[in-house]
Amino acid sequence: MYAQRRALRIDSNDNVATAIFDLMSGETVRVDNRQVVLREPVPFGHKLALEDIPRGEYIIKYGARIGRATRHIQEGEHVHIQNVEDITDELRKEV
Amino acid sequence: MEFLGFRRKNGQVGVRNHVVVLSTVLCASSVVRKITRATGAVPIIHERGCMELGRQQEHTERVLRGVLNHPNVGAALVVGLGCEQILPDRLVGDVSGKPLRHILIREEGGTKAAVDNGIRIIQQLSEDVEAAERSPADLGELNLATQCGSSDTGSGLASNLAVGVVADMLVELGGTVLLGETASLYGATGVMAKRAVSSEVAQQIIDITDVMESYYCRMGRSLKEANPTPGNIAGGLTTLVEKSLGGVRKGGTAPIQGVLAPAAPVPPGGRGLWIMDTSLGLGAHTTTDMVTGGAQIMVYTTGRGNPVGSPIAPVVKITATPGTMEALGENVDFDASPVLLGKETAESCGQRLFEKLVAVAGGHLTKAERLDDNVFAIGAVAVL
Numbered sequence: 001m002y003a004q005r006r007a008l009r010i011d012s013n014d015n016v017a018t019a020i021f022d023l024m025s026g027e028t029v030r031v032d033n034r035q036v037v038l039r040e041p042v043p044f045g046h047k048l049a050l051e052d053i054p055r056g057e058y059i060i061k062y063g064a065r066i067g068r069a070t071r072h073i074q075e076g077e078h079v080h081i082q083n084v085e086d087i088t089d090e091l092r093k094e095v
Numbered sequence: 096m097e098f099l100g101f102r103r104k105n106g107q108v109g110v111r112n113h114v115v116v117l118s119t120v121l122c123a124s125s126v127v128r129k130i131t132r133a134t135g136a137v138p139i140i141h142e143r144g145c146m147e148l149g150r151q152q153e154h155t156e157r158v159l160r161g162v163l164n165h166p167n168v169g170a171a172l173v174v175g176l177g178c179e180q181i182l183p184d185r186l187v188g189d190v191s192g193k194p195l196r197h198i199l200i201r202e203e204g205g206t207k208a209a210v211d212n213g214i215r216i217i218q219q220l221s222e223d224v225e226a227a228e229r230s231p232a233d234l235g236e237l238n239l240a241t242q243c244g245s246s247d248t249g250s251g252l253a254s255n256l257a258v259g260v261v262a263d264m265l266v267e268l269g270g271t272v273l274l275g276e277t278a279s280l281y282g283a284t285g286v287m288a289k290r291a292v293s294s295e296v297a298q299q300i301i302d303i304t305d306v307m308e309s310y311y312c313r314m315g316r317s318l319k320e321a322n323p324t325p326g327n328i329a330g331g332l333t334t335l336v337e338k339s340l341g342g343v344r345k346g347g348t349a350p351i352q353g354v355l356a357p358a359a360p361v362p363p364g365g366r367g368l369w370i371m372d373t374s375l376g377l378g379a380h381t382t383t384d385m386v387t388g389g390a391q392i393m394v395y396t397t398g399r400g401n402p403v404g405s406p407i408a409p410v411v412k413i414t415a416t417p418g419t420m421e422a423l424g425e426n427v428d429f430d431a432s433p434v435l436l437g438k439e440t441a442e443s444c445g446q447r448l449f450e451k452l453v454a455v456a457g458g459h460l461t462k463a464e465r466l467d468d469n470v471f472a473i474g475a476v477a478v479l
Binding site for chain 2 (some may be wrong): 008020046064065080084085089093
Protein backbone atom coordinates (compact mmCIF):
# COMPACT_ATOMS: atom_id res chain seq x y z
CA MET A 1 0.00 0.00 0.00
CA TYR A 2 1.07 3.56 -0.65
CA ALA A 3 0.50 6.51 1.60
CA GLN A 4 -2.44 8.46 0.31
CA ARG A 5 -1.39 11.08 -2.20
CA ARG A 6 -3.14 14.34 -3.05
CA ALA A 7 -1.57 14.97 -6.45
CA LEU A 8 -0.24 12.60 -9.12
CA ARG A 9 2.86 12.96 -11.24
CA ILE A 10 2.30 10.57 -14.14
CA ASP A 11 5.87 10.39 -15.49
CA SER A 12 9.13 11.05 -13.68
CA ASN A 13 10.02 13.70 -16.29
CA ASP A 14 6.86 15.72 -15.69
CA ASN A 15 7.22 19.28 -14.36
CA VAL A 16 3.57 19.34 -13.32
CA ALA A 17 1.40 17.12 -11.14
CA THR A 18 -2.39 16.76 -11.24
CA ALA A 19 -4.51 17.38 -8.16
CA ILE A 20 -6.70 14.41 -7.22
CA PHE A 21 -8.46 16.45 -4.51
CA ASP A 22 -9.43 20.11 -4.35
CA LEU A 23 -6.20 21.60 -2.99
CA MET A 24 -5.97 24.84 -0.97
CA SER A 25 -3.60 27.76 -1.26
CA GLY A 26 -0.73 27.36 1.23
CA GLU A 27 -1.15 23.59 1.37
CA THR A 28 2.01 21.50 1.22
CA VAL A 29 1.69 18.79 -1.41
CA ARG A 30 4.05 15.84 -1.47
CA VAL A 31 4.68 14.40 -4.92
CA ASP A 32 7.11 11.50 -5.04
CA ASN A 33 10.17 12.82 -3.19
CA ARG A 34 9.44 16.49 -3.38
CA GLN A 35 7.30 18.92 -1.43
CA VAL A 36 5.58 21.85 -3.06
CA VAL A 37 3.77 24.67 -1.26
CA LEU A 38 0.76 25.80 -3.28
CA ARG A 39 0.61 29.51 -4.12
CA GLU A 40 -3.06 29.34 -5.05
CA PRO A 41 -5.95 26.84 -4.96
CA VAL A 42 -5.74 23.99 -7.46
CA PRO A 43 -9.04 22.18 -8.10
CA PHE A 44 -9.42 18.42 -8.65
CA GLY A 45 -8.08 17.44 -12.08
CA HIS A 46 -6.07 20.64 -12.51
CA LYS A 47 -2.28 20.91 -12.65
CA LEU A 48 0.28 22.46 -10.29
CA ALA A 49 3.87 23.40 -11.11
CA LEU A 50 6.45 21.14 -9.41
CA GLU A 51 9.24 23.60 -10.25
CA ASP A 52 9.70 27.06 -11.74
CA ILE A 53 8.87 26.95 -15.47
CA PRO A 54 10.35 29.96 -17.32
CA ARG A 55 8.33 31.71 -20.01
CA GLY A 56 8.70 29.85 -23.33
CA GLU A 57 9.55 26.53 -21.69
CA TYR A 58 7.44 23.44 -22.17
CA ILE A 59 4.92 21.97 -19.77
CA ILE A 60 5.69 18.25 -19.44
CA LYS A 61 2.94 15.73 -18.56
CA TYR A 62 2.73 12.04 -19.51
CA GLY A 63 6.50 12.46 -20.04
CA ALA A 64 5.74 14.58 -23.12
CA ARG A 65 5.30 18.23 -24.04
CA ILE A 66 1.67 19.34 -23.69
CA GLY A 67 2.06 23.12 -24.04
CA ARG A 68 4.30 26.15 -23.57
CA ALA A 69 4.43 28.61 -20.67
CA THR A 70 3.23 32.02 -21.83
CA ARG A 71 4.79 33.64 -18.74
CA HIS A 72 7.11 32.61 -15.93
CA ILE A 73 5.31 30.02 -13.80
CA GLN A 74 6.48 29.64 -10.21
CA GLU A 75 6.68 26.38 -8.30
CA GLY A 76 3.31 25.77 -6.63
CA GLU A 77 1.29 27.80 -9.14
CA HIS A 78 -1.86 26.59 -10.88
CA VAL A 79 -0.87 25.64 -14.46
CA HIS A 80 -3.75 26.17 -16.89
CA ILE A 81 -5.02 28.25 -19.80
CA GLN A 82 -4.04 31.52 -18.09
CA ASN A 83 -0.33 30.67 -18.40
CA VAL A 84 -0.08 27.91 -21.07
CA GLU A 85 -0.57 27.82 -24.86
CA ASP A 86 -1.23 24.80 -27.10
CA ILE A 87 1.55 23.40 -29.32
CA THR A 88 -0.42 20.98 -31.53
CA ASP A 89 0.72 22.56 -34.80
CA GLU A 90 4.33 22.89 -33.68
CA LEU A 91 4.54 19.19 -32.77
CA ARG A 92 2.90 18.09 -36.02
CA LYS A 93 5.47 20.05 -38.01
CA GLU A 94 8.37 18.38 -36.22
CA VAL A 95 7.67 14.97 -37.72
CA MET B 96 0.72 -17.45 -20.02
CA GLU B 97 -2.46 -19.16 -21.10
CA PHE B 98 -6.23 -18.84 -21.11
CA LEU B 99 -8.95 -21.25 -22.20
CA GLY B 100 -10.37 -20.38 -25.61
CA PHE B 101 -12.18 -21.87 -28.59
CA ARG B 102 -9.72 -23.05 -31.24
CA ARG B 103 -11.06 -22.60 -34.80
CA LYS B 104 -10.13 -24.79 -37.75
CA ASN B 105 -8.18 -21.93 -39.33
CA GLY B 106 -6.02 -21.58 -36.19
CA GLN B 107 -7.76 -18.54 -34.68
CA VAL B 108 -8.77 -18.54 -31.02
CA GLY B 109 -12.10 -17.19 -29.82
CA VAL B 110 -12.97 -16.12 -26.29
CA ARG B 111 -16.67 -16.73 -26.98
CA ASN B 112 -18.55 -19.22 -29.13
CA HIS B 113 -21.44 -17.34 -30.70
CA VAL B 114 -23.92 -18.46 -33.32
CA VAL B 115 -24.89 -15.29 -35.19
CA VAL B 116 -27.55 -14.35 -37.68
CA LEU B 117 -26.23 -11.51 -39.84
CA SER B 118 -28.24 -9.29 -42.17
CA THR B 119 -26.45 -8.12 -45.30
CA VAL B 120 -28.81 -5.18 -45.63
CA LEU B 121 -31.27 -3.12 -43.60
CA CYS B 122 -34.18 -4.77 -45.44
CA ALA B 123 -33.39 -8.17 -43.87
CA SER B 124 -33.43 -6.90 -40.26
CA SER B 125 -36.87 -8.08 -39.30
CA VAL B 126 -36.30 -11.64 -40.55
CA VAL B 127 -33.05 -11.76 -38.59
CA ARG B 128 -34.80 -10.62 -35.40
CA LYS B 129 -37.55 -13.21 -35.75
CA ILE B 130 -35.01 -16.01 -36.26
CA THR B 131 -32.92 -15.00 -33.26
CA ARG B 132 -35.95 -14.52 -30.98
CA ALA B 133 -37.00 -18.07 -31.75
CA THR B 134 -33.55 -19.62 -31.41
CA GLY B 135 -31.49 -17.50 -29.01
CA ALA B 136 -28.82 -16.90 -31.67
CA VAL B 137 -27.11 -13.49 -31.71
CA PRO B 138 -28.74 -10.98 -34.09
CA ILE B 139 -26.42 -8.68 -36.05
CA ILE B 140 -28.44 -6.06 -37.86
CA HIS B 141 -27.48 -2.62 -39.20
CA GLU B 142 -28.70 0.16 -41.48
CA ARG B 143 -26.29 -0.34 -44.36
CA GLY B 144 -25.59 -2.84 -47.14
CA CYS B 145 -27.01 -1.01 -50.14
CA MET B 146 -26.94 2.37 -51.95
CA GLU B 147 -23.38 2.99 -50.81
CA LEU B 148 -20.35 4.12 -52.77
CA GLY B 149 -16.59 3.80 -52.73
CA ARG B 150 -14.88 3.72 -49.37
CA GLN B 151 -18.19 3.62 -47.48
CA GLN B 152 -19.27 0.47 -49.30
CA GLU B 153 -15.82 -1.09 -48.82
CA HIS B 154 -16.08 -0.29 -45.11
CA THR B 155 -19.49 -1.95 -44.77
CA GLU B 156 -18.18 -5.06 -46.54
CA ARG B 157 -15.14 -5.22 -44.27
CA VAL B 158 -17.36 -4.99 -41.19
CA LEU B 159 -19.75 -7.73 -42.35
CA ARG B 160 -16.92 -10.01 -43.45
CA GLY B 161 -15.26 -9.27 -40.12
CA VAL B 162 -18.31 -10.62 -38.28
CA LEU B 163 -18.16 -13.91 -40.20
CA ASN B 164 -14.37 -14.20 -39.84
CA HIS B 165 -14.43 -13.33 -36.16
CA PRO B 166 -12.80 -15.89 -33.88
CA ASN B 167 -15.61 -15.47 -31.32
CA VAL B 168 -18.17 -16.58 -33.94
CA GLY B 169 -18.53 -20.36 -34.11
CA ALA B 170 -21.12 -20.45 -36.88
CA ALA B 171 -23.29 -17.99 -38.79
CA LEU B 172 -26.36 -17.66 -40.94
CA VAL B 173 -26.35 -14.73 -43.36
CA VAL B 174 -29.72 -13.33 -44.39
CA GLY B 175 -30.11 -11.13 -47.46
CA LEU B 176 -33.02 -9.83 -49.47
CA GLY B 177 -31.70 -10.57 -52.93
CA CYS B 178 -31.14 -7.26 -54.69
CA GLU B 179 -28.67 -5.50 -52.35
CA GLN B 180 -25.10 -4.46 -53.17
CA ILE B 181 -23.50 -6.87 -50.73
CA LEU B 182 -24.95 -10.29 -51.48
CA PRO B 183 -24.59 -13.11 -48.92
CA ASP B 184 -22.90 -15.61 -51.22
CA ARG B 185 -20.08 -13.16 -51.87
CA LEU B 186 -19.52 -12.62 -48.14
CA VAL B 187 -19.70 -16.27 -47.21
CA GLY B 188 -17.43 -17.29 -50.06
CA ASP B 189 -14.49 -15.43 -48.52
CA VAL B 190 -14.70 -17.09 -45.13
CA SER B 191 -13.40 -20.50 -44.22
CA GLY B 192 -12.98 -22.67 -41.16
CA LYS B 193 -16.48 -22.59 -39.70
CA PRO B 194 -20.04 -23.59 -40.62
CA LEU B 195 -21.69 -20.78 -42.59
CA ARG B 196 -25.05 -20.77 -44.35
CA HIS B 197 -26.93 -18.11 -46.24
CA ILE B 198 -30.47 -17.49 -47.42
CA LEU B 199 -32.22 -14.83 -49.51
CA ILE B 200 -35.70 -13.73 -48.46
CA ARG B 201 -36.77 -13.54 -52.14
CA GLU B 202 -35.67 -17.09 -52.88
CA GLU B 203 -37.26 -18.47 -49.71
CA GLY B 204 -40.63 -17.02 -50.74
CA GLY B 205 -41.07 -14.19 -48.27
CA THR B 206 -40.76 -13.37 -44.59
CA LYS B 207 -42.47 -16.37 -43.02
CA ALA B 208 -40.71 -18.96 -45.18
CA ALA B 209 -37.34 -17.28 -44.65
CA VAL B 210 -37.85 -17.21 -40.88
CA ASP B 211 -38.91 -20.87 -40.79
CA ASN B 212 -35.93 -21.99 -42.84
CA GLY B 213 -33.61 -19.74 -40.85
CA ILE B 214 -34.76 -21.32 -37.60
CA ARG B 215 -34.14 -24.82 -39.01
CA ILE B 216 -30.66 -23.83 -40.17
CA ILE B 217 -29.75 -22.29 -36.80
CA GLN B 218 -30.90 -25.43 -35.01
CA GLN B 219 -28.52 -27.49 -37.21
CA LEU B 220 -25.62 -25.06 -36.79
CA SER B 221 -26.07 -24.84 -33.03
CA GLU B 222 -25.51 -28.58 -32.54
CA ASP B 223 -21.98 -28.31 -33.98
CA VAL B 224 -21.16 -25.16 -32.08
CA GLU B 225 -22.45 -26.33 -28.72
CA ALA B 226 -20.17 -29.38 -28.94
CA ALA B 227 -17.05 -27.18 -29.02
CA GLU B 228 -14.95 -27.06 -25.85
CA ARG B 229 -12.40 -24.61 -24.56
CA SER B 230 -8.74 -25.56 -24.75
CA PRO B 231 -5.53 -23.80 -23.63
CA ALA B 232 -4.39 -20.92 -25.80
CA ASP B 233 -1.52 -18.47 -25.45
CA LEU B 234 -2.35 -14.97 -24.21
CA GLY B 235 -0.17 -13.71 -27.07
CA GLU B 236 -2.96 -14.84 -29.42
CA LEU B 237 -5.25 -12.16 -28.04
CA ASN B 238 -6.09 -9.02 -29.97
CA LEU B 239 -7.23 -6.36 -27.50
CA ALA B 240 -9.19 -3.30 -28.61
CA THR B 241 -9.00 -0.13 -26.50
CA GLN B 242 -11.60 2.58 -26.43
CA CYS B 243 -12.84 5.44 -24.28
CA GLY B 244 -16.23 7.08 -24.07
CA SER B 245 -18.07 9.38 -21.69
CA SER B 246 -14.60 10.37 -20.48
CA ASP B 247 -13.90 12.51 -17.45
CA THR B 248 -10.88 13.62 -15.45
CA GLY B 249 -10.30 10.11 -14.11
CA SER B 250 -10.00 8.67 -17.61
CA GLY B 251 -6.77 10.47 -18.46
CA LEU B 252 -5.39 10.24 -14.91
CA ALA B 253 -6.15 6.65 -13.97
CA SER B 254 -8.24 4.39 -16.24
CA ASN B 255 -6.35 5.06 -19.46
CA LEU B 256 -3.02 4.66 -17.66
CA ALA B 257 -4.13 1.28 -16.28
CA VAL B 258 -5.24 0.17 -19.75
CA GLY B 259 -1.87 1.35 -21.09
CA VAL B 260 -0.13 -0.92 -18.57
CA VAL B 261 -2.27 -3.83 -19.80
CA ALA B 262 -1.49 -2.95 -23.44
CA ASP B 263 2.24 -2.98 -22.75
CA MET B 264 1.96 -6.31 -20.90
CA LEU B 265 0.04 -7.90 -23.77
CA VAL B 266 2.45 -6.60 -26.42
CA GLU B 267 5.31 -7.99 -24.32
CA LEU B 268 3.59 -11.41 -24.42
CA GLY B 269 3.34 -11.27 -28.23
CA GLY B 270 -0.24 -10.06 -28.39
CA THR B 271 -1.92 -7.35 -30.44
CA VAL B 272 -3.45 -4.05 -29.28
CA LEU B 273 -5.67 -1.72 -31.29
CA LEU B 274 -5.89 2.01 -30.61
CA GLY B 275 -8.55 3.99 -32.47
CA GLU B 276 -10.42 7.30 -32.31
CA THR B 277 -8.65 9.33 -34.98
CA ALA B 278 -10.28 12.61 -33.94
CA SER B 279 -8.86 12.17 -30.44
CA LEU B 280 -5.46 11.32 -31.87
CA TYR B 281 -5.07 14.70 -33.58
CA GLY B 282 -3.27 16.54 -30.79
CA ALA B 283 -0.93 13.59 -30.23
CA THR B 284 -0.02 13.18 -33.91
CA GLY B 285 3.56 14.38 -33.41
CA VAL B 286 4.23 12.14 -30.42
CA MET B 287 2.64 9.08 -32.03
CA ALA B 288 4.35 9.58 -35.41
CA LYS B 289 7.70 9.50 -33.63
CA ARG B 290 6.78 6.12 -32.14
CA ALA B 291 6.06 4.63 -35.59
CA VAL B 292 8.26 1.73 -36.69
CA SER B 293 8.98 3.41 -40.05
CA SER B 294 8.71 6.77 -41.78
CA GLU B 295 5.90 5.31 -43.94
CA VAL B 296 3.85 4.48 -40.85
CA ALA B 297 4.62 7.93 -39.38
CA GLN B 298 3.29 9.52 -42.58
CA GLN B 299 0.14 7.38 -42.42
CA ILE B 300 -0.51 8.62 -38.88
CA ILE B 301 -0.20 12.21 -40.07
CA ASP B 302 -2.36 11.49 -43.13
CA ILE B 303 -5.34 10.03 -41.24
CA THR B 304 -5.37 13.00 -38.85
CA ASP B 305 -5.14 15.40 -41.82
CA VAL B 306 -8.15 13.73 -43.44
CA MET B 307 -10.06 14.01 -40.16
CA GLU B 308 -9.20 17.71 -39.80
CA SER B 309 -10.17 18.44 -43.42
CA TYR B 310 -13.48 16.66 -42.82
CA TYR B 311 -14.16 18.97 -39.85
CA CYS B 312 -13.09 21.99 -41.92
CA ARG B 313 -15.58 21.06 -44.65
CA MET B 314 -18.25 21.11 -41.96
CA GLY B 315 -17.10 24.64 -41.10
CA ARG B 316 -15.33 23.55 -37.92
CA SER B 317 -11.86 22.61 -36.74
CA LEU B 318 -10.70 19.99 -34.30
CA LYS B 319 -8.40 22.65 -32.81
CA GLU B 320 -11.12 25.23 -32.33
CA ALA B 321 -13.48 22.77 -30.63
CA ASN B 322 -10.88 21.17 -28.34
CA PRO B 323 -10.41 21.11 -25.46
CA THR B 324 -14.11 21.74 -24.87
CA PRO B 325 -15.30 24.17 -22.16
CA GLY B 326 -16.14 21.11 -20.07
CA ASN B 327 -12.61 19.73 -20.56
CA ILE B 328 -11.12 23.08 -19.49
CA ALA B 329 -13.30 23.24 -16.39
CA GLY B 330 -12.11 19.70 -15.60
CA GLY B 331 -8.48 20.79 -15.78
CA LEU B 332 -7.41 19.96 -19.35
CA THR B 333 -5.40 22.88 -20.73
CA THR B 334 -4.44 21.99 -24.31
CA LEU B 335 -5.48 19.71 -27.18
CA VAL B 336 -2.13 17.95 -26.91
CA GLU B 337 -2.80 17.14 -23.25
CA LYS B 338 -6.30 15.85 -24.02
CA SER B 339 -5.03 13.66 -26.86
CA LEU B 340 -2.10 12.29 -24.85
CA GLY B 341 -4.51 11.23 -22.11
CA GLY B 342 -6.52 9.32 -24.73
CA VAL B 343 -3.69 7.59 -26.59
CA ARG B 344 -2.20 6.44 -23.30
CA LYS B 345 -4.68 3.53 -23.52
CA GLY B 346 -2.43 2.01 -26.17
CA GLY B 347 0.56 1.94 -23.83
CA THR B 348 4.05 2.88 -24.92
CA ALA B 349 5.03 0.28 -27.54
CA PRO B 350 6.20 1.19 -31.06
CA ILE B 351 3.37 1.66 -33.56
CA GLN B 352 3.42 -1.12 -36.15
CA GLY B 353 1.01 0.33 -38.68
CA VAL B 354 -2.26 2.07 -39.47
CA LEU B 355 -5.35 0.02 -40.29
CA ALA B 356 -8.45 1.10 -42.21
CA PRO B 357 -11.62 0.88 -40.08
CA ALA B 358 -12.57 -2.79 -39.52
CA ALA B 359 -9.49 -4.00 -41.42
CA PRO B 360 -7.70 -7.00 -39.90
CA VAL B 361 -4.11 -6.82 -38.74
CA PRO B 362 -2.01 -8.29 -41.60
CA PRO B 363 -0.94 -11.95 -41.19
CA GLY B 364 1.91 -12.23 -38.69
CA GLY B 365 1.31 -8.69 -37.46
CA ARG B 366 1.47 -8.19 -33.70
CA GLY B 367 2.11 -5.35 -31.29
CA LEU B 368 0.38 -1.96 -31.19
CA TRP B 369 -1.63 -0.83 -34.23
CA ILE B 370 -3.63 2.32 -34.86
CA MET B 371 -7.04 1.86 -36.47
CA ASP B 372 -8.49 4.84 -38.34
CA THR B 373 -11.90 4.19 -36.83
CA SER B 374 -15.01 5.56 -38.46
CA LEU B 375 -16.77 8.72 -37.38
CA GLY B 376 -19.38 8.67 -34.70
CA LEU B 377 -20.08 7.22 -31.32
CA GLY B 378 -18.22 4.70 -29.21
CA ALA B 379 -20.48 1.96 -30.57
CA HIS B 380 -19.22 2.64 -34.12
CA THR B 381 -15.59 2.48 -33.03
CA THR B 382 -16.30 -0.67 -31.07
CA THR B 383 -17.80 -2.32 -34.15
CA ASP B 384 -14.78 -1.32 -36.25
CA MET B 385 -12.21 -2.71 -33.83
CA VAL B 386 -14.12 -5.87 -32.99
CA THR B 387 -14.86 -6.76 -36.62
CA GLY B 388 -11.22 -5.97 -37.34
CA GLY B 389 -10.48 -9.04 -35.25
CA ALA B 390 -10.23 -7.98 -31.61
CA GLN B 391 -11.57 -10.81 -29.42
CA ILE B 392 -11.97 -8.53 -26.40
CA MET B 393 -12.21 -4.80 -25.68
CA VAL B 394 -11.36 -2.58 -22.74
CA TYR B 395 -13.48 0.57 -22.60
CA THR B 396 -12.68 3.36 -20.15
CA THR B 397 -15.70 5.37 -19.24
CA GLY B 398 -15.47 8.02 -16.56
CA ARG B 399 -19.13 8.87 -16.43
CA GLY B 400 -20.36 5.39 -17.25
CA ASN B 401 -21.29 4.05 -20.69
CA PRO B 402 -23.23 0.76 -20.61
CA VAL B 403 -22.90 -0.37 -24.23
CA GLY B 404 -21.15 -3.61 -25.21
CA SER B 405 -20.74 -5.56 -28.43
CA PRO B 406 -22.75 -8.62 -29.53
CA ILE B 407 -19.56 -10.40 -30.64
CA ALA B 408 -16.83 -9.51 -28.15
CA PRO B 409 -16.83 -8.95 -24.39
CA VAL B 410 -16.33 -5.27 -23.56
CA VAL B 411 -14.81 -4.59 -20.14
CA LYS B 412 -15.95 -1.24 -18.75
CA ILE B 413 -13.61 0.69 -16.46
CA THR B 414 -14.15 3.82 -14.44
CA ALA B 415 -11.94 5.68 -11.98
CA THR B 416 -14.74 7.90 -10.72
CA PRO B 417 -16.13 6.63 -7.38
CA GLY B 418 -19.58 8.17 -8.00
CA THR B 419 -19.89 6.33 -11.31
CA MET B 420 -19.03 3.00 -9.71
CA GLU B 421 -21.77 3.62 -7.14
CA ALA B 422 -24.38 4.86 -9.59
CA LEU B 423 -23.69 2.48 -12.49
CA GLY B 424 -22.17 -0.51 -10.74
CA GLU B 425 -24.42 -2.87 -12.70
CA ASN B 426 -22.77 -1.63 -15.91
CA VAL B 427 -19.14 -1.11 -14.93
CA ASP B 428 -16.77 -4.07 -14.63
CA PHE B 429 -13.65 -2.62 -13.12
CA ASP B 430 -12.97 0.01 -10.49
CA ALA B 431 -9.83 2.09 -11.06
CA SER B 432 -10.82 4.67 -8.45
CA PRO B 433 -8.09 3.64 -5.96
CA VAL B 434 -5.64 5.39 -8.33
CA LEU B 435 -7.69 8.55 -8.29
CA LEU B 436 -8.01 8.37 -4.52
CA GLY B 437 -4.23 8.15 -4.19
CA LYS B 438 -4.30 4.63 -2.75
CA GLU B 439 -2.90 2.63 -5.67
CA THR B 440 -0.43 3.21 -8.50
CA ALA B 441 -1.57 2.98 -12.13
CA GLU B 442 0.94 0.14 -12.54
CA SER B 443 -0.66 -1.97 -9.82
CA CYS B 444 -4.14 -1.13 -11.07
CA GLY B 445 -3.08 -2.24 -14.57
CA GLN B 446 -1.94 -5.59 -13.23
CA ARG B 447 -5.31 -6.08 -11.54
CA LEU B 448 -7.01 -5.19 -14.80
CA PHE B 449 -4.85 -7.67 -16.71
CA GLU B 450 -6.00 -10.46 -14.40
CA LYS B 451 -9.59 -9.39 -14.99
CA LEU B 452 -9.09 -9.57 -18.76
CA VAL B 453 -7.58 -13.04 -18.56
CA ALA B 454 -10.65 -14.16 -16.59
CA VAL B 455 -12.99 -12.59 -19.16
CA ALA B 456 -11.04 -14.23 -22.02
CA GLY B 457 -11.56 -17.57 -20.26
CA GLY B 458 -15.33 -17.13 -20.14
CA HIS B 459 -16.10 -14.83 -17.21
CA LEU B 460 -19.03 -12.70 -18.44
CA THR B 461 -18.84 -8.91 -18.53
CA LYS B 462 -21.62 -6.72 -17.16
CA ALA B 463 -22.74 -5.81 -20.70
CA GLU B 464 -22.92 -9.50 -21.59
CA ARG B 465 -24.97 -10.33 -18.50
CA LEU B 466 -27.34 -7.45 -19.21
CA ASP B 467 -27.33 -8.19 -22.95
CA ASP B 468 -26.67 -4.47 -23.41
CA ASN B 469 -25.16 -4.59 -26.87
CA VAL B 470 -25.07 -2.37 -29.94
CA PHE B 471 -23.85 -3.19 -33.42
CA ALA B 472 -23.59 -0.09 -35.61
CA ILE B 473 -21.60 0.71 -38.72
CA GLY B 474 -20.35 4.30 -38.73
CA ALA B 475 -19.47 6.65 -41.55
CA VAL B 476 -15.92 6.91 -42.86
CA ALA B 477 -14.21 10.29 -43.24
CA VAL B 478 -13.08 10.91 -46.81
CA LEU B 479 -11.18 13.73 -48.45
